[in-house]
Amino acid sequence: HISSLSRYKSQPTKTRDGKSVTLLANAELPEDVTTISSAGAQGIGLYRTEFLYMNRLSPPEEEEQLSAYRDVVEGMNNQPVTIRTFDLGADKTVDGGRNLNQTVVTNPALGMRAIRLCLSQPAMFRTQLRAILRASAFGKIKIMFPMISTMNELLQAKNLLEQCKQELDKEHLEYDHHIEVGAMIEIPASAVCAEIFAQQVDFLSIGTNDLIQYTLAIDRIDDHVNYLYDPLHPAVLRLIYMTLQAGKLHNVDVSMCGEMAGDPRYTRLLLAMGLENFSMHPNAILEVKQVINETNLNELPVNTLDIMNTSDPLELDLLLEKINGPSH
Numbered sequence: 001h002i003s004s005l006s007r008y009k010s011q012p013t014k015t016r017d018g019k020s021v022t023l024l025a026n027a028e029l030p031e032d033v034t035t036i037s038s039a040g041a042q043g044i045g046l047y048r049t050e051f052l053y054m055n056r057l058s059p060p061e062e063e064e065q066l067s068a069y070r071d072v073v074e075g076m077n078n079q080p081v082t083i084r085t086f087d088l089g090a091d092k093t094v095d096g097g098r099n100l101n102q103t104v105v106t107n108p109a110l111g112m113r114a115i116r117l118c119l120s121q122p123a124m125f126r127t128q129l130r131a132i133l134r135a136s137a138f139g140k141i142k143i144m145f146p147m148i149s150t151m152n153e154l155l156q157a158k159n160l161l162e163q164c165k166q167e168l169d170k171e172h173l174e175y176d177h178h179i180e181v182g183a184m185i186e187i188p189a190s191a192v193c194a195e196i197f198a199q200q201v202d203f204l205s206i207g208t209n210d211l212i213q214y215t216l217a218i219d220r221i222d223d224h225v226n227y228l229y230d231p232l233h234p235a236v237l238r239l240i241y242m243t244l245q246a247g248k249l250h251n252v253d254v255s256m257c258g259e260m261a262g263d264p265r266y267t268r269l270l271l272a273m274g275l276e277n278f279s280m281h282p283n284a285i286l287e288v289k290q291v292i293n294e295t296n297l298n299e300l301p302v303n304t305l306d307i308m309n310t311s312d313p314l315e316l317d318l319l320l321e322k323i324n325g326p327s328h
C-alpha cells in the first residue's frame with residue numbers, strides 16, 4: 001500500500017479535471033522537518049511553536065527562537081513555512097499542567113489561551129514576533145495568529161507586528177518586508193464573520209480541531225464525549241463553507257490545518273466545497289494526494305449542498321460513500 005502510494009510523490013497535486021491543489025504539512029518539533037521534506041509536501045502550513053515554551057521555567061529568548069525558525073525554513077529549502085504564534089493554554093499547557101498565569105480556571109478552553117495569552121504577555125509576544133520576522137530574512141515565512149475571535153485582537157496583533165518591524169528597521173536588522181499575515185478560523189463566531197476578517201489578512205486557516213470543539217461544545221480531549229466529535233455535523237460544514245466563500249469573495253487564500261484536512265474520507269467533500277490548500281500530518285500527504293489525483297470534480301455523483309443539508313447520520317454516511325466511491 002505504502003509503496004503504491006510512493007509513485008504520487010513526484011506527481012503534481014491536481015484533480016483529473018485540472019484543478020491544482022496545495023498540500024502542506026503540520027510540524028510540531030524541529031525534527032519533523034526531515035520527515036516533511038521527504039513526504040512530498042509543498043511547504044509547512046502549520047508550524048506549532050509551543051514546544052519552545054514547554055518543560056522549562058522561562059520563555060525562550062529571541063536568539064534561541066530565531067535559530068529554531070531559521071533551521072526550519074532553511075531545512076525546507078525555501079518552501080513556504082507558516083509559523084503560528086504561541087498557542088499556549090487549555091490543552092497546551094506549559095510544564096505539566098501549569099499555565100502561564102498560574103491560575104486554575106473552570107473552562108480553560110474558553111479562557112486565557114492562544115492569541116489572548118499572546119496579547120496579555122506583550123513582551124513575550126514581541127520577542128516571538130521579532131524572532132519570526134528576523135527568520136524571514138532566510139526563507140519564505142508566513143505568520144499566523146491562533147484563535148482570533150475579535151477584530152480588535154487581530155488589529156492589536158498586527159499593530160504589535162508593525163512595531164516590531166519598525167524596531168528592526170532602526171536596528172538595521174533584516175526581514176521580509178512583505179511577510180504575509182494570517183488568522184486562524186477556529187471559533188464559530190470567526191467563521192460566521194470570516195468575510196470581515198478576510199479583509200484584514202493575507203490568508204485564513206481553518207483549525208477544525210478547535211472549530212469542532214467550540215461549535216459542538218465538546219471538549220476535544222475529553223474521551224467521554226468523544227463520540228459526539230463530528231467533522232460532518234452540518235453546522236461544522238456550514239462554517240467551513242462560509243469561510244471558504246469569504247476567501248473567494250476577497251481573494252484571500254483559505255487553508256485548513258486541523259486533523260480533518262488529513263483524513264482521506266473528507267478530501268473529496270472538502271475539494272468540492274472549494275478547499276484548495278490542505279495542511280496535515282506528513283504521513284497523510286500521499287494518501288490525500290491519491291484521492292485528489294483520482295477525483296474529477298465535474299463528475300462528482302453527489303451535490304455538496306446535499307451533504308451540508310443532511311443531519312441524518314446514516315444518510316450522511318451514504319452520501320459520503322457515494323462521493324468517495326467504492327474504494328474509500
Ligand code: PEP
Binds near residue numbers: 208
Ligand atoms: C486546530 O485547532 O485545528 C489546530 C490546527 O490547532 P491546534 O490543534 O494546535 O489547536
Ligand code: MG
Binds near residue numbers: 146186207209210
Ligand atoms: Mg487550534
